[in-house]
Amino acid sequence: xxxxxxxxxxxxxxxxxxxxxxxxxxxxxxxxxxxxxxxxxxxxxxxxxxxxxxxxxxxxxxxxxxxxxxxxxxxxxxxxxxxxxxxxxxxxxxxxxxxxxxxxxxxxxxxxxxxxxxxxxxxxxxxxxxxxxxxxxxxxxxxxxxxxxxxxxxxxxxxxxxxxxxxxxxxxxxxxxxxxxxxxxxxxxxxxxxxxxxxxxxxxxxxxxxxxxxxxxxxxxxxxxxxxxxxxxxxxxxxxxxxxxxxxxxxxxxxxxxxxxxxxxxxxxxxxxxxxxxxxxxxxxxxxxxxxxxxxxxxxxx
Numbered sequence: 001x002x003x004x005x006x007x008x009x010x011x012x013x014x015x016x017x018x019x020x021x022x023x024x025x026x027x028x029x030x031x032x033x034x035x036x037x038x039x040x041x042x043x044x045x046x047x048x049x050x051x052x053x054x055x056x057x058x059x060x061x062x063x064x065x066x067x068x069x070x071x072x073x074x075x076x077x078x079x080x081x082x083x084x085x086x087x088x089x090x091x092x093x094x095x096x097x098x099x100x101x102x103x104x105x106x107x108x109x110x111x112x113x114x115x116x117x118x119x120x121x122x123x124x125x126x127x128x129x130x131x132x133x134x135x136x137x138x139x140x141x142x143x144x145x146x147x148x149x150x151x152x153x154x155x156x157x158x159x160x161x162x163x164x165x166x167x168x169x170x171x172x173x174x175x176x177x178x179x180x181x182x183x184x185x186x187x188x189x190x191x192x193x194x195x196x197x198x199x200x201x202x203x204x205x206x207x208x209x210x211x212x213x214x215x216x217x218x219x220x221x222x223x224x225x226x227x228x229x230x231x232x233x234x235x236x237x238x239x240x241x242x243x244x245x246x247x248x249x250x251x252x253x254x255x256x257x258x259x260x261x262x263x264x265x266x267x268x269x270x271x272x273x274x275x276x277x278x279x280x281x282x283x284x285x286x287x288x289x290x291x292x293x294x295x296x297x298x299x300x301x302x
Contacts, residue, residue: 010291010292010293010294010297011033011291011294012026012027012289012290012291013026013027013043013050013289013290013291013292014027014101014286014288014289014290015051015052015288015289015290016097016101016284016285016286016287017097017284017287018093018096018097018138018230018282018283018284019093019229019230019265019266019267019268019282019283020230020264020265020266021091021093021094021230021231021265022051022052022053022229023052023053023055023056023091023094023097024044024049024050024051024052024054024055025056025097025098025101025286026043026057026058027058028057028058028059029058029059029060029063030059030060030063031059031063033057033301034301035055035057035081035300035301036085036301037081037084037085037086038085038300039085039300039301040055040081040083040084040085041083041084041085042300043055043292043300044085052083053082053222053225053228053229054080054081054082054083054091054094055081055083056078056079056080056091056094056097056098056101057079057080057081058076058079058098058101059077059079060075060076060077061074061075061076061077061116062075063077064077064079066118067079067116067117067118070116070120070121071116073114073116074114074115074116074121075114076098076102076107076108076115076116077115077116077117078091078094078095078098078115078116078117080094080117080118082222082223082225083224083225084224084225086224087118088171088224089117089118089119089170089171090117090118090119090122090142090170090171090233091232091233092142092169092231092232092234092235092236092280093230093231093232093282093284094232095115095117095122095124095232096124096140096232096280096282096283096284097284097285097286099113099115099124099126099138099140099284100135100284100285100286104286108126110126110127110128110136111125111126112124112125113126117170118170119169120143120170122141122142122143123140123141124139124140125138125139125140126138127139135285137281137282137283138281138282138283138284139279139280139281140279140280140281141277142169142170142232142233142236142277142278142279142280143169143170143277143278144277144278145167145168145236145237145240145276145277145278146168146169146276147165147166147167147168147244148166148168149166150195150198152195153165153166153174153193153194153195153198154194155174155191155192155193155205155207156191156194157183157184157191157192158185160183162177162178163176164176164193164205165237165240165244166198167236167237167241169233169236169237169278170233171233172199172201172202172203172204173203173204173205173206173233173234174199174203174204174205174206175206175208175237175238175240176205176206176208177208177209177210178207178208178209179209181207181209181217181218181219184207184219184221186227187219187221187226190203190221190223191205191221193205201223202223202224203223204220204221204222204223204231204233204237205221206218206219206220206231206234206237206238207219208238208241208242211260211262214242214246214257214260215259215260215262216238216259216260216262217261217263218234218235218261218262218263219263219264220234220263222234229263229265229266230263230264230265230266231263232280232282235261235263235268235270235280236270238259238261238270239259239270239271239272239278240272240278242259243257243259243272249272250272250273250276251274251276253274255274256271256272257271257272258270258271258272259272266282266283267282268280268281268282269281
């Protein structure tokens with residue numbers, strides 16, 4: 001991006017979160033901006049940058065080769081990057097925040113809208129704001145869960161190991177049920193998973209405990225970001241795994257089932273449907289707007 005030497009112009013940005021899974025939002029409707037991994041990591045740095053678990057670039061699907069084939073179904077593409085700058089297929093909390101941005105920017109209206117992602121088009125429903133101004137809840141059709149195998153997945157932290165279920169929600173997850181969330185350790189580094197061939201591109205790992213009937217709590221290590229306060233696709237994977245464990249798998253019973261999933265950043269409702277689709281409902285808010293200093297931006301992109 002270039003700017004006039006007479007009056008440098010910075011890049012607009014926003015900051016938002018969904019159950020405290022937070023994101024830097026970069027509007028780039030015409031796809032003119034190129035942000036490499038180093039630039040994304042710098043923007044997401046919590047000390048030297050804006051800070052976030054990831055970055056959402058807002059671009060028209062037709063303007064980005066990664067989503068051009070979805071342009072006939074979704075005008076807007078969520079180009080999602082992890083905090084380390086790596087590309088991710090999907091982010092469940094991110095897509096809610098992305099939809100909230102579209103509404104507040106006047107690019108979409110409350111109700112149902114389609115968002116293109118690297119995991120395919122996702123349908124989002126944004127409720128009207130409450131009378132007191134509280135932003136309406138956002139429901140996302142997260143698509144169908146896939147259980148690709150293999151069986152025998154294990155997750156290890158220190159001297160403890162647990163069996164885990166391999167669930168794919170457009171990105172890979174290993175879901176382990178544990179006695180205490182403290183057993184997950186500090187999650188500064190990725191937990192070990194085996195067999196090593198199961199996740200050649202890395203995996204998100206969820207540690208889950210019981211809270212009550214159809215109610216669980218979790219912690220998560222997200223590949224490329226570390227432990228986060230919430231993970232949208234992770235909560236979906238957890239609901240699928242819990243239903244399977246509890247003998248109420250809708251793909252078997254033919255009846256949908258809803259789980260409450262507590263994350264460190266809040267609470268989400270997950271409904272698993274007989275066709276394998278998972279719907280997720282929760283909050284999404286925009287908390288700040290600003291402009292990147294053009295000199296700092298030039299150093300990142302130059």
